[in-house]
Amino acid sequence: MNIEPDDSKQVVLQVGAALKKLRKERQLSLEDLSELSGVSRLTLGNIERGETNPTIGMLWKISRSLSIPLMALFSSENGVNLSRAGKGLRIPGEGAKWVIEPIYQNGNHEMEMYRFYLQPNSSYYPETHHHNTTEFVTVMSGSISIQVNNESYTLNQYDSISFPADGTHSYINPTHEVVVLHIILKYGQ
Known part of the structure; x- marks a missing residue:
């Protein structure tokens, strides 16, 4: 972690x-x-x-x-959640190529939101998620290539995509700048 x-x-x-x-x-x-x-x-x-x-x-x-x-x-039990970029829990990946910042989780565990940073010329290959999980991604800064089940999609600042997250997917930053994403995971029943 x-x-x-x-x-x-x-x-x-x-x-x-x-x-x-x-x-x-x-x-x-x-x-x-x-x-x-x-x-x-x-x-x-x-x-x-x-x-x-x-x-x-x-x-x-x-x-x-x-x-x-x-x-x-x-999880922690408090009523108001404030998430400031770069503060609080930060989970860096191997070699510090990426960092995940948990932002929010709703009370009944159906949805989570993360801030995700991917370093220049880096990639991230996450584990497949729970069955019936949908991933929503919005590019806050930069440009990124997202691969979902062998299809590649290029997204620029403020572009969004959603896809089934229980299959293979990856994030590739081919640029020379850090990419910042907001990722929401919606868990199916």
Whole structure:
């Protein structure tokens, strides 16, 4: 997950506590969840105890196996949510080629919104999302190529696209500037 140093321990503990609560609510053992998610029992235990910093790919596998939105693992209970660009939780990818900033999640876990930064001449190949998930993307700055099931789409500033996110898709920034996207995930029932 590799988050900013100031918040890393707090977020790791929050994710661990949320995972343990969700697992117990579903009456799953660590072994059961390991079989469902493909994440080792030892790693799941370490995540729950806040002893490891899981990757975003690992968290996608866990959330998919529990049929919950990714942000349910980061949830907190407060009434007003303010998201400032570059502040709060930031999840950088391998080699700092991309950064995801969770913005909002609605209360019944049907929708999540992210701010996404993709560095120049970089690409991002996310895990497939939950079944019946739709991804909505708006380019806030820059230009990007988005591939969905082997079809390529070029989007410029303020262009938007939506597509089924439970299939393969990728983001490619062939330019020399950072691309900023707003991404909404809408989970189907």
